[in-house]
Amino acid sequence: MVFKVGKGNKIRFWIDPWCGNNVLSQVFPDLFSMAAQRNVTVEDYWDQNLGQGGWNLRLLRDFNDWELGLVGNMLVELRNYRVTMEEDSVLWREGADGLFKVKEAYRVLANADGAVFPHSNVWVDKVPTKIAFFAWAATWGKVLTLDRLQRRGWQFPNRCFLCGCEEELSIIF
Structure with missing residues (x-):
């Protein structure tokens, strides 16, 4: 499952898979370790005061020169996401329309290349x-x-x- 951001008040910024299929704490572990709060919502990092709104990452310290690329990569990852007035929603990643269907779940499980015990x-x-x-x-x-x-x-x-x-x-x- 993936999350579709609306207001961003129910989706955890670092922990939930809302930015594509990515969990940001896994994609950017160095920035996650610098986060002032790790269980914040998307809404907490969205700053409405920045023109049309923008991302305001709250880190424990100012980042160093060699960390500038990490912050830039993260902002590139976030550039297509904005907080709106809609409610947050959950989508099923395997469904064509994002809705869960038992038939599609069965197809995924039947075709799974899971670990086979030797x-x-x-x-x-x-x-x-x-x-x-x-x-x-x-x-x-x-x-x-x-x-x-x-x-x-x-x-x-x-x-x-x-x-x-x-x-x-x-x-x-």
Whole structure:
């Protein structure tokens, strides 16, 4: 689904796919990290006082010379979008007219080139069950590696797992 901007009061500027099929936080991650507020609506960044209206990006700091290209690219991306007096709407990306239809949803799902599990390589008689299960979980990205555990909020000591010493940059080099 994609969003069609009207008033812009229900569409989140950085997070929702409203600018084409793009989520701006993914296309411009450096600018997203500089945003003063990350959960703002499109309406919040639209400044009606700029002539016929224009985009006013509120960043935590002034951008540097080397970031000027990023801001320019983003403004080029935004140039065809304006806030209007209409209500915001949601369109289904796969529909020709933007409306959801079960027939089209079925067609999309039936033709999907989804990830196919390599069952012939994992579920074989010669591999112990626990190893096959681990390979199955790893195939789907469900193994709780250190980085995944840290994303879930687990705390670990900051030391090298090979030698047990406190982690330093000199160990890496």
